[in-house]
Each structure stands twice: as C-alpha cells, then as structure tokens.
Amino acid sequence: MTTQMKEKRDSAPTAPTPIVQLEGVEQHFGPVHALGPVDLTIGRGEFVSIVGPSGCGKSTLLEIIGALQDPARGSVEVDGAPLTGPRRRTAIVFQESATLPWRTVVDNVAFALEVRGIGRKERRERARELVELVGLGGFENHYPAQLSGGMRQRVAMARAMSTDPDLILADEPFGALDEQTRMLMAEELLRVVERIGCGVLFITHSIQESVLLSDRVLVMGRRPGTFIDEVPIDLPRPRMHAALSEPSATAAQERIWAQIRAEAEVAMVATRSTP
Amino acid sequence: MKARSSVVPSYVRPTPRRVAGLPSPAWTVVLVAGLVVAIELYARSGAVSRLDLIPVSEMVSRSVELLGDRDFVVGALLRSVLLICASFTASAVAGVAVAYVMARSRWVHRAVKPYVNVFYALPIFALYPVMVVMFGTGVVPIILLATLFSVVIVISNALVGFESAPPIVTKLALSLEMSRSQQLRKILLPSALPDILAGLKLGLAYAIIAVLATEFILATTGLGQVVNRAYNNFNTVDMYAGIVFVSVFALLANLALGAALNAFDWRRR
Numbered sequence: 001m002t003t004q005m006k007e008k009r010d011s012a013p014t015a016p017t018p019i020v021q022l023e024g025v026e027q028h029f030g031p032v033h034a035l036g037p038v039d040l041t042i043g044r045g046e047f048v049s050i051v052g053p054s055g056c057g058k059s060t061l062l063e064i065i066g067a068l069q070d071p072a073r074g075s076v077e078v079d080g081a082p083l084t085g086p087r088r089r090t091a092i093v094f095q096e097s098a099t100l101p102w103r104t105v106v107d108n109v110a111f112a113l114e115v116r117g118i119g120r121k122e123r124r125e126r127a128r129e130l131v132e133l134v135g136l137g138g139f140e141n142h143y144p145a146q147l148s149g150g151m152r153q154r155v156a157m158a159r160a161m162s163t164d165p166d167l168i169l170a171d172e173p174f175g176a177l178d179e180q181t182r183m184l185m186a187e188e189l190l191r192v193v194e195r196i197g198c199g200v201l202f203i204t205h206s207i208q209e210s211v212l213l214s215d216r217v218l219v220m221g222r223r224p225g226t227f228i229d230e231v232p233i234d235l236p237r238p239r240m241h242a243a244l245s246e247p248s249a250t251a252a253q254e255r256i257w258a259q260i261r262a263e264a265e266v267a268m269v270a271t272r273s274t275p
Numbered sequence: 276m277k278a279r280s281s282v283v284p285s286y287v288r289p290t291p292r293r294v295a296g297l298p299s300p301a302w303t304v305v306l307v308a309g310l311v312v313a314i315e316l317y318a319r320s321g322a323v324s325r326l327d328l329i330p331v332s333e334m335v336s337r338s339v340e341l342l343g344d345r346d347f348v349v350g351a352l353l354r355s356v357l358l359i360c361a362s363f364t365a366s367a368v369a370g371v372a373v374a375y376v377m378a379r380s381r382w383v384h385r386a387v388k389p390y391v392n393v394f395y396a397l398p399i400f401a402l403y404p405v406m407v408v409m410f411g412t413g414v415v416p417i418i419l420l421a422t423l424f425s426v427v428i429v430i431s432n433a434l435v436g437f438e439s440a441p442p443i444v445t446k447l448a449l450s451l452e453m454s455r456s457q458q459l460r461k462i463l464l465p466s467a468l469p470d471i472l473a474g475l476k477l478g479l480a481y482a483i484i485a486v487l488a489t490e491f492i493l494a495t496t497g498l499g500q501v502v503n504r505a506y507n508n509f510n511t512v513d514m515y516a517g518i519v520f521v522s523v524f525a526l527l528a529n530l531a532l533g534a535a536l537n538a539f540d541w542r543r544r
Binding site for chain 1: 444447451452453457461462465468542
C-alpha cells in the first residue's frame, strides 16, 4: 500500500507550496511573552513533531496554526494563503479525547461531516469506513463511556480524518494514555496518516514517540519558546516500534534529550528561584 | 454472622439483596402497608372521632367513587390537570431559555443569578392577595404563581447543565466553525440534557404543588378547592378522599414523567 505514498513522501520537501509556512510568529498573554519568534515550514505530506519542556508554548503554536487564537505578531500561511479563520481541511486532534458522550461511535465520527451539512446516509457510510480504518469495527454503536481511553482517542482520530484533511494538528493526542497503548496508537496513527498522505504537526512530551513518527523533530526551548534544534529522522517507512533501536534512531533520541534536559534544568532553576 | 464481622463500614457496603428473609424492596411495601393497617385499625377502634379521622379503606373507596363523578372529573380534575400542564410547559420553556441566555451572557448571568439563588427564601404564596387584586380569581393568577414557583428550579438545573459542557468540546466547536444555533442544538443542549431533565422532573413536582396550593387558597374550583371545601364543611370523608386522590395523582404524574424523561438521558444508557 505504501509505494505510492512513499513516492509522495519522498518528494514532499521539494513540493511547490508548503502546507504550513510561519514567519516571525509571536504570542503574548498580557505581560507574558509566551512564544516566538518562530519560523516553521511543513511540507505537504510531511510529519513534523515538536518536543519541548512544559509550558514552552507548543500548544499555543498549534492553536495559532489551527486559527483557535490569533498571533500577536508574524505571518501564518496555510496552503499558500494567509490564515483568516478555521480552515475546512485542517483537522485538530485534542489532548483529552473530545468525544461527545451522548453520541455513538459512528455518530461521533460523523459529527464534523454533520456540522458541514453532509446528508445522513453519506456521512454514516463514510464514518463506518473510518471506524473500520482506525480499528474500531464492531464498536460502531457503542457509547464513549463504554470504551477505553485509547479507543476514545481512536474515535477522535477517525473524526479528524473524516473531513479529508490535508493538515492534521495533534496536541499530545496520546498524552493521557498508558505507555503500551501509546506506542500502539502511534503505530496506528502512522498507518492511517500514510494512507491519506496529509501533513501532520504533532506535539508530544515523548521523545521516543517523536522519533518513531516524524520526518523531522523540532526541539523548542523554554518560554518564550523558539526552536533550538532541528533533527531529521532518516528511518525507512513504514516504521514499526523496532525501528527505535536502530543506531540513527538512538542517536536522534540522545541528541533531542540532551537539548531538552538543558532547557528543562534551566527552567526548573528559574521557577525555583522566583517564589 | 459473616456480614456482621465485616470490616467494611456499613455505609459503603452494597445494599443486601435480602433482609430477614425478604427481598429488600419488599420491606418498603411492608412498611407502607403496616402504616396503612395501623391507621385503619386506629380509626375503627373508636378511640378517635370520625370528624378527625376515617378508615383508610373509606378514603380509598370514596376517592374511587369521585372518579365516576362528572362534576369532579370535569370541573376539578381536568381543570387542575390543564393548569398544571400549562404552568409546567411555560416554566420548562422559559426556564431553559433563561438558563441558556445566562450561560451565553456574562451580564445577564450576573444580573439574574442572585435572584435565582434567594428565590426559594421568598414565601411566594403570600403574593396571592396581590394576584387577586391584579388578575381576579380566574386561571391567570394560578398559572402565573405556579409558573413562577417552578421556573426557578428549572433555571438553576439547566444552568448547571449548560455550564458543565467541557471546554475541550467548546474548542472542537470553534475548530469546526459551528454557528451559534449549531452549537446550541448539537453541543449545548445534548450536553446539558441530563441536568435539564432533572430540573424538569422537579419542575413538575413544583408546578403540581403550586397549582393545588393556589387553588386551595384562591380558586373557586379545582382539585385543591375540592379538598378545601370538604375541610370547611366538616366533610371529613371527602376531605380525606381528596387528599388520597391528590397524593396518588401527584405520585403517578411524577413517576410517569420521570420514566418518560429517563429515556432521553444519555447518562443512563
């Protein structure tokens, strides 16, 4: 299934217009300088992760690209056009599972299509395919309360896929899951994203996860967050968990950890000395 | 013996399925039946005047007779039921609407919340002379008082529901560019529904109380007035029959509405 996708992926860096292009983006909340200035380019079909210490502005950056908040400074272009509001083909996967507890799995997945006025029959058909794709076949008529955390996050993933996105913004989507489920979900996400070939901006605390998933890992420094390193990950695709033990992968993990550790230590000392 | 030696405190232990050889729910019935039999025997013993108390069997048979009385059914029962329905519907619609506006506007919330908080400290039935002066003794003051009395419990419950929509779902709505009416129909209302339903159940109980009590003090007919007239005329049989009828009626109405509303409650699925 992946030869076609691989071609698309390999040609991604040379594609004409990148899906996301940020220049000099900054965010301030009152007196707090939260983010930036940040420059960022994400190619079409490219998988980019951001790792960084807590509170460095990763989520803020993601919400700016998703048009959930406006930047204080800088320019944001998505798909070659300046961002004016939420975009139809940008899908956001949130940290907690934003499933609607009063809807069944299939109606949750169909929610975004329903909001956009797609007919009942069509959206249910599409939702059923996606439920199958994320491995929840047989659970179509269950309610979120009857599912595990991992399964709920699969529902949120399927809903994000439903609107045929060309860009997925994921804000620590597996943050609330246990380690094993997390790794399984990461592999699952790779499989699904490779199928539809969209660009992904993935925010995570887990260095392993970022190396396993990404074409490129960006390391963000402490607040106000700016990128302090960019680590390309040259592992062949499709990747499975075993790829993490390859020498280039372990080297990448070491390099990212060294950067974050230095930042986190300074940040900890800074917070300790200001009571 | 074994259960008695348990180290788990009794208040966290599950209710036992059987107590002293009977299923637990059966004891509820036994208690009520015992009380009824005790009143029956006391009334028949001659220790109490028939003006004060009559046997339960007479109360029940008279209240069943009342159901065959056309004047009672049309003049009192039907009229009270219609008044209750009108007040309940008005308070349900107005209550949810007011709560929605409060949830949406900080100013309205600030302006209205203090009144909602202290409303039930007000002895609302003391307003009835004002109502009579302004609207006479017809149906208008009854509906007004009953609606006012039940709307507040609907408002406060619906408000809890609207305000407990998780922020992450609000972000989802924002990212999907949902319109205000879509947010209301597809997120806020379903999310608040279990709390709204809880408010509606209480709202019906309050509407029944208010209609019957208002009829008691200011109407010329209706269920409440039937009891009041019998009471004023020393007609103890009709008075008790009316009380039994009204109690059973209110209980059944509440149970029926509760069962109907629970079918919509997604937390109970």
